[in-house]
Amino acid sequence: MSWTVFFVAIFSSMLINNVVLMKFLGVCPFLGVSKKTGSALGMSAAVMFVMVIAAFVSYLLYYLVLVPLEIEFVQTISFILIIASLVQLVEMIIKKISKKLYKSLGVYIALITTNCAILGIAVENITRDFAGQYGLFPGLAVAVTTAFGAALGFGLVMFAFSTIRERLEGANVPEAWKGVPVSLITAGIMALAFAGLGGIVG
Amino acid sequence: MANLLEKMKVAAVLLIIGAVSGLAIFGTHTLTEERREENRRMAQLAIYLEMFDGAVAPDDDDIVAIADSSVKEMVTMRDGSGNILGYAFRGEGRISHGDITVIVGIDLDGTIVDVKIADSTQTPSYVQSVRDHYLPKLIDQPIVAMNYDFTSEIAGTSASAGMTFGNVRRIIEDARFIAGDFLSDPIMDAYESLVPDVVSFETFVVFDRAFKEELLVKDDDENTLAYAYLMDLDIDGETVTYVAAYDETEFIGITVFAFDDVPQDAIDAVWAFEGYWNSDFNGLTFDVDGEIENTIAAALTELNTFVENRTWINANTLDYVETLYDGDTVTGYMFIGRSQGLMSINVLEVYLDETGAFQGFTYNQSGDSLNWRTPLIERFGAYEGQTEISQSEAEAAWDDVNPNAPDGETSATGTGQSVYAVISAALDYYSDTLGDE
Amino acid sequence: MAKTKNMKKEMSRLANLTKGFFKENPVFVFLLGLCPALAVTGTVEASLGMGLLVIFVLTGSNVVVSLIRKWIPHQIRVPSYIVIISTFVTIVGLLTEAYAYALHGELGIFIPLIVVNCLILGRAESYASKNKVHDAAIDGFGMGLGFLGALVVIGFFREFLSTGAIAYGVFLPLAETPGSIINIDSYVFSMDAFGQAPGGFLVIGLLLGIFNFVAILKRNKKERERQRMIEEKKRQALERKRQKAQEKAGAKA
Structure with missing residues (x-):
């Protein structure tokens, strides 16, 4: 395994298989929390935090607990519980460490449990069989890198989208298309642009 | 106290919910486990089952993993009552443009039933081109004697789709060697009777003489054991392929591809040559009786003359040089050399006259585009008679055949570079070695 | 009941x-x-x-x-x-x-x-x-x-x-x-893109917009209806007033 694996993992999960625009994961916060650039960035930071930790923990849980016990079929329920408790834990830790950080991130962290990007990336890391391809622990590194790239991609799209929406506020949009419809169409056009990146790396 | 009771209640509720949900999930899992396994297995095997009418899903015993080959898996396909219908091979290939998974199905006679590209990350348009234009041509061919001549007839797509097809071809050839173990395989049998340690063989040079093809016969470690020559002879209206083998010093022997439709006379005729097996090929003449035997002897004599006149170089892109005679006078030299071109390795025939002057060249084998290849032959024709072709002359030739040549700099094309590499090696070899004699 | x-x-x-x-x-x-x-x-x-x-x-x-x-x-x-x-x-x-x-x-x-x-x-x-x-x-x-x-x-x-x-x-x-x-x-x-990622956003966005548009048309129509009713009532009231005034005038005469 060479270092390029990690570059490819970041590049492909950030841009080519962008969680929001290509995989439709985390569309709810994408539409819900993207009205202001500040909140979009806050959400992205919180997502990155939880996503990377969740990828790490869920991967280990799957291969060190579920697989030896041969109960892979409880994957969904155990992952979502892990993520829910992780969110609680992260919330508490942030609250303890920094009041300021908690003030800016706290609201978003609570929303993350129902962000399907977190569960989606955790499940996908398993279905893509990184452990089979690279071995257990190198696979863990690739899985975490993928999650990091996905979170970067989420942040990038959130930021870009929120700036577009701020501009849209002042634009003369027909009444029927104001708000969500025009945002979705904007997202569609962004997705078209991202689709052009397909095929750069395999 | 009430607080504790409350906590106990929370714990109890959580425990009960957990237990019930665990039971429900486990129950469903147990009930559906067998069916899910079956589904998953069938999904993997679907592509095999599609190829063979009436086939049933193979047992684990019928699926054999294969190591050290581009073929990864061989599956014996059976019908409902256990009769073997044929064999399927799953092979994987890789080029710089991505990976490819190919399934090759053959029936009991070794005839290709179907070739499918199951999965690919290579350039989609090339893969599609291979699917549309190449794969249909493979169906119904015998796997032990594949004919790939059609590749040069597929216009436009040949160079670019060629790399993808190269993967497919490699997988078919590897499948052929695996199938050779249990299929009746007259070709492998023939090679084994001449060179017992043979594991594989590959085309080296093609000819348009009494002998059509020169092959390298290789052992397990890819070492060349011998050189084999195929001769297609007309015996009583049938085309019969004889194969003669040589090593560096000796005529090893001659045999025949004993396909079902080959007349017994044609097969028996090779025994007339038994006395010449394993003898020094220099000055060897074949003195035999009978019509068929004489036909073979004529071709074999032509081949033997070629082998006598050929000097191995095996260095500096050149494989060997054949001295051309008219009677006893040397009239020129033909060099065989190979060099990496744009899309494939180009094998070239370079002709020099007896003074070492350049006469011209042709492509013996090439996967490069004809758009590059043909103009280069004509353009290098301008240097006929020269005993030396300089780098700048070669660059001028490349530029002339390249319509998009940038001004003022050389436009080194892969095809042009490979051509010049072989030609200059031949000219150098003459001036360094042959000219001194 | x-x-x-x-x-x-x-x-x-x-x-x-x-x-x-x-x-x-x-x-x-x-x-x-x-x-x-x-x-x-x-x-x-x-x-x-x-x-x-x-x-x-x-x-x-x-x-x-x-x-x-x-x-x-x-x-x-x-x-x-x-x-x-x-x-x-x-x-x-x-x-x-x-x-x-x-x-x-x-x-x-x-x-x-x-x-x-x-x-x-x-x-x-x-x-x-x-x-x-x-x-x-x-x-x-x-x-x-x-x-x-x-x-x-x-x-x-x-x-x-x-x-x-x-x-x-x-x-x-x-x-x-x-x-x-x-x-x-x-x-x-056929337009491939609609089957892939971008199409999902576009189709939902367009559908939402169309539904909104229909809803707005309906609302406007209702609004106009209401407006018309009010006008009608105003007109009737005016009519009655005038009639009464006429009756009064007639009675006086």
Whole structure:
């Protein structure tokens, strides 16, 4: 395994298989929390935090607990519980460490449990069989890198989208298309642009 | 106290919910486990089952993993009552443009039933081109004697789709060697009777003489054991392929591809040559009786003359040089050399006259585009008679055949570079070695 | 008296069932569960499959949540709901893998992701935990149907635009009909992008806009009607006034 694996993992999960625009994961916060650039960035930071930790923990849980016990079929329920408790834990830790950080991130962290990007990336890391391809622990590194790239991609799209929406506020949009419809169409056009990146790396 | 009771209640509720949900999930899992396994297995095997009418899903015993080959898996396909219908091979290939998974199905006679590209990350348009234009041509061919001549007839797509097809071809050839173990395989049998340690063989040079093809016969470690020559002879209206083998010093022997439709006379005729097996090929003449035997002897004599006149170089892109005679006078030299071109390795025939002057060249084998290849032959024709072709002359030739040549700099094309590499090696070899004699 | 009360109850049950279809449609009105609505609606077939799974999970979880609503302590209700929902999702996942393998392959990762479909947790929290079992069941089924309907509508447009097929690969028989004006296979105009990621956003955005547009037209029409009524009443009042004045004048004269 060479270092390029990690570059490819970041590049492909950030841009080519962008969680929001290509995989439709985390569309709810994408539409819900993207009205202001500040909140979009806050959400992205919180997502990155939880996503990377969740990828790490869920991967280990799957291969060190579920697989030896041969109960892979409880994957969904155990992952979502892990993520829910992780969110609680992260919330508490942030609250303890920094009041300021908690003030800016706290609201978003609570929303993350129902962000399907977190569960989606955790499940996908398993279905893509990184452990089979690279071995257990190198696979863990690739899985975490993928999650990091996905979170970067989420942040990038959130930021870009929120700036577009701020501009849209002042634009003369027909009444029927104001708000969500025009945002979705904007997202569609962004997705078209991202689709052009397909095929750069395999 | 009430607080504790409350906590106990929370714990109890959580425990009960957990237990019930665990039971429900486990129950469903147990009930559906067998069916899910079956589904998953069938999904993997679907592509095999599609190829063979009436086939049933193979047992684990019928699926054999294969190591050290581009073929990864061989599956014996059976019908409902256990009769073997044929064999399927799953092979994987890789080029710089991505990976490819190919399934090759053959029936009991070794005839290709179907070739499918199951999965690919290579350039989609090339893969599609291979699917549309190449794969249909493979169906119904015998796997032990594949004919790939059609590749040069597929216009436009040949160079670019060629790399993808190269993967497919490699997988078919590897499948052929695996199938050779249990299929009746007259070709492998023939090679084994001449060179017992043979594991594989590959085309080296093609000819348009009494002998059509020169092959390298290789052992397990890819070492060349011998050189084999195929001769297609007309015996009583049938085309019969004889194969003669040589090593560096000796005529090893001659045999025949004993396909079902080959007349017994044609097969028996090779025994007339038994006395010449394993003898020094220099000055060897074949003195035999009978019509068929004489036909073979004529071709074999032509081949033997070629082998006598050929000097191995095996260095500096050149494989060997054949001295051309008219009677006893040397009239020129033909060099065989190979060099990496744009899309494939180009094998070239370079002709020099007896003074070492350049006469011209042709492509013996090439996967490069004809758009590059043909103009280069004509353009290098301008240097006929020269005993030396300089780098700048070669660059001028490349530029002339390249319509998009940038001004003022050389436009080194892969095809042009490979051509010049072989030609200059031949000219150098003459001036360094042959000219001194 | 008793009869009317019963009828009223029946009516409200029907309303409970149908509210998710249009008025409270989870996708088009509340924008819940947009991830699957975008991701698996490339074809009508997949949309239908996803919709059916969601109906099953939503009805099931609503019933169970409603059944045990009185025993669940308030502070652990969300984790309990999540466990219940993910149990149903796991069961559904196992069942589809066993009995509808092709659908399982097509929906892929979006089957486990039903867990985080806000629609389901939302109904459990806001309806099932406060209502009786049969009402919760009707609510879940109705909302699920509304979700399925929305998915199928999106899937229909996306499949038609991307492949030219109406549904299940059936093409408009335009080319084969003699004397047809268009005489061209509908797949000639297919636009791949609508079957892929960008198309999901575009189609939902366009549909939402069209629905809004219709709603605005309706509202405007109502507004105009109301305006006209007011004018009419004003006019009548004026008429009456004038009449009275005339009568007065006549009487005087």
